[in-house]
Amino acid sequence: MSSPRVSQMLAQPITLKLSGKVIPNRLYRSALSEYLGSFDQEDLEGSGEPLPQYAEFHKSLADGDIGVICFGNIPIHRDYLQGPKNVILDANQSWDAIQALSPAIAAAKSNGAICLPQITFPGRQVPEHLNTSPLSSSDVQLEPCLGMTYGKPTPLTKEGIQDLIGRFAWAARTLASAGADGVVVHASHGYIFTQFLSPSVNRRTDEYGGSLENRARFLLETIEAIKAETSTDNFVIGVKFNCHDFIEGGQTFEEQCTVFKWLEDAGVDFFDITGGTYASPAWRGEALSSYPGFPSGPKGEGVFLRWAKEFKKISTRAVIGTTGGWRDRMFMERAVAAGEIDMCGLGRPLQENPDFTKTILEN
Template identity: 40%
Template sequence: MTVTLASDLQSPCGAVLPNRLAKAAMTEGLATPDGRPTPALERLYGIWSDGGAGLLLSGNIIIDKDHLERPGNVVIESEPDADMKARLARWAKAATRNGNHFWAQISHGGRQTQKLVNPHPKSSSDVQLALPGGQFAKPTPLTKDEIAALVKRWAVAAKACMDAGFTGVQVHGAHGYLVSQFLSPRVNLRTDEYGGSLENRARFLLEIVTAVREAVGPDFPVSVKLNSADFQKGGFDFGDSLQVVQWLEAATVDLIEISGGTYEQPKLMGVEGVEAEEPQNVAPSTAAREAYFVDFARAMQAEVSVPLMVTGGFRTRAAMEQALQSGAADVIGLGRPLCVDTDAPKALLDGKQGLARYEDDLDLLPSWLGFLRRFQIVKAVSGFAGIYWFYQQIWLLGHEGRTDRGFPVFKAFRLVDARNKRIMKERRAL
C-alpha cells in the first residue's frame, strides 16, 4: 500500500493520526506572565486546527518557571489549580476542534535560559553557552535530588495535559534544552550515574519517559523530540542518537521526532552557527534534498520500527511524499510555513505542490551592510531577527487572527524583544 500525505497512522499505543502532516512545535510567547494559557493561544490553535494537519504540537510547556525557553511560555510546575485546569481545557478544546490530535511538548530550558529570565540557571554541568552577547549565564549543576524532582514534574505536567483534553505528550529532548544538555558529552561533564557513558547521559531522559508513561497509562501517546546530532565537535552525534532511539522504542515511546542542533548550532532554523558544523557519518541522499534530517531518519528506520517524524526544511509535496514512501519518515513536520499560510496542510492534501520559503527573504541587514556579518555578534543577531519575524506572525494570529507578510524584520525584532522584557517585568511584579 502506497503511503501518502492523506494516509492515517496508528501509533503503538493504538491512537490514530488522521493524516501524515503535523504542525511542529513552535514557541508562542502568548501565555500570561505567570504562565497560564490565554484566549490568544486558543485563537491561534483553533486556526491551526482548521488548517488540516493531523497533529498539532504545542510550543514549550515549561516545568520550571525559572527556566523558560522564552517569556510567555505556558508553565506547569505542579498540580494545576482550578483556573489553570479550565484554561488548559479551553486551549485543548480549540486545538482539537477539527478532530486532529494536539500533543503537549513538555520542556525545561536548562542553560539555554536567558539572563533576563534567570541569571543563575541549572544544567547537567557548569558549561556555559558559547554565544556572543552575554545573554546566557554560566549554569550550576543540578543535584541528584533536583533531577529526581524534575522527573516527577514532567509526569505531573503530562497528567495535567491529558486530563485537560490534550491527546498526547512530547518530551523535548532536542535543540540544546535541558534533556539535550544531559545527552551531550560536550555539555554533560558529570561523574555520577548521570554522566560519562551514553547509558548514563541518557538516564535522565529514560527516567522521564518512564515516569510520564506511568502517569498517563499505556493507551495515551508519548513521544520524544530528539536530535539526530548536535552538529558540534564533541557533542551528541548520530551514533549516540541511534542508540537512544533504540532505548526509547523499548520504553514504549509512540513517536520520535528527529531534529538537530542547539542554540550554538541552530541547524533546524537554517541559521549559521558560531562554529563550523561537525559532519556526521550518514550517507546523503542522491536525490535533491530540502529536508534537513531525512537521511538520519532513513538510517534509523533500518534499525527500529517506532514511527518517526521528521521536521525541518520541507517545502515541496514531492519531497514530503518521497520521504514517506521511501520509509525515511512516517510523519512530516511543518513549522515556519504555518506561521503565515495556516491552511498549508489542507492545501497540500488537496494537491498543492509546494509551500513558500519566507525565510529566504528575511534579513535584518541591507545588502550593502552584508560585510558586517563577519562579526559573530552581528551574524547571530541577524539570524535570530529573522526568527523573530515568525514570532511576530504568531503574535498577530493569536491576537488579531491575521498575518502580515510585509512586516519589517527590524520592527519585528524590536517588538518581540520589548514584549519579552515587559512580560518579565510584569512577572516580577506578581
C-alpha cells in the same frame, strides 16, 4: 506532476501502535513557541496563563486539516523559562491548570487531529535577563548565541533531577486530564536532556554522567515517570529528538541511534527528528552547509531526512517524522511514499499560513 498513488500517501492515516490512536494524515505541526501566555517579568508567579488567542490559534491549525498538533514549549518550572510569554505548567500557580489548558486542547482536536503539547526544561539555555543562575548537568556555560547571553549554570543535584522528573510527570498528568492525547518531551535543541546526553556539556561523575547509559538515564527516568503517572499506553509519549547536535565532541548520530532504541523500548511512540542546539541552530531547518562535513540536500526537502530515515530503519514500532526545511510537496510525498519516514513536520509554514496543510493535501 506527482502520480496519484504518491499524492494519496500524505493523506493516508497512520496508527500510533501503543495507544491505537489514529492520525488522520501524514503532516504534523511541530512544536513552535506560540508566545500566547501572560507575562510580567516582575510577577513570574502570575505569568504563563494561556491568553484567549492560544485556543484561537490552535483552532486555526485544526481547521487547516493537520494530522497532529504539537503545542510549542511549555516550561515545567516557572523559575527557569526558556523565554518569555509561553504558557507555563507549574503546580505553583494560582489558576486551575486543567481548566486553563482545556480550551486550546479541545480546539486543537476539534477537526480530528491528535494533540501532543511539548513539555520543556531549558537547563543552561535560559536567557541571562530572565535568570542569571540556570541549572544544567554540569557548570559548562553557554557562550553568547542567538543574540542572548547565558549565566554560568549550577550542576543539578540528584534531588534536583528527581524534582524535575516529578514536574515532567505532573505536567503530563495535568495535560492528560485537560484532554491531550499525549505529550512531546523536548529532548533536542540543546535543552536539558541534550545537556545530559552531550559529553561536551555533561562532566558529571555520578550515575548521570560518563557512559552513554548514564547520560541517558535522566531522560529514560523521565519517560518512565510519565508512563507511571499517566498509567496507560493510551497516552502517547513523543520525543523531539536530535540526530546530531552539530558540535564537535557533542552528541553523535551513532550514540543517538542507541538512545533512540532505548526510548522506543521504554514506550516512546512518536519521534520528531531534528538537530542542533542554540549554539549550532541547525534545527532552524536552513541549509547544513555551515556545518563542515554535512553537505546540504535539495532546497525544499527536510534537512534531517537522511538521519530520520536511518532511525526509521532501526525502529520496530514508533511513528517517525522529521521537521525542518520542508517546503516542497513533491519531496514530502516522495519520502513518505518510499517509506523513508512516516510523517513530515512543519513549523514556520503553518505559522504563516495554517491552511498550508490543506493546500498540500489538496494537491
